Amino acid sequence: MSNRLDQEREKELQPKRMEHAAAKLKELGIDVTFKGETTITFVWKGKPVHFFPYSGWHSGASIKDGRGLQKLLSQLKQTSK
Numbered sequence: 001m002s003n004r005l006d007q008e009r010e011k012e013l014q015p016k017r018m019e020h021a022a023a024k025l026k027e028l029g030i031d032v033t034f035k036g037e038t039t040i041t042f043v044w045k046g047k048p049v050h051f052f053p054y055s056g057w058h059s060g061a062s063i064k065d066g067r068g069l070q071k072l073l074s075q076l077k078q079t080s081k
Helices: 007-027 069-078
Strands: 032-035 040-044 047-052 057-060
Touching: 007 032, 007 040, 007 069
Parallel strands: none
Antiparallel strands: 032 040, 040 047, 047 057
């Protein structure tokens, strides 16, 4: 049986990506308001933003949805709180 995702790889990389993403957000002065097993949530322009570090997906009313930590960070740098 073949799984769509490599769950062992995800299990290994997820914590590392969570910590890296949280650290990068902190460098921008952004406080993480929630950190679950797979999700980081923070407030941007008064609205919650959800970031899924393993897949790189980010979504929220105050940002343009997309994929990739670097794209999210660039977008945050270009707009003010």
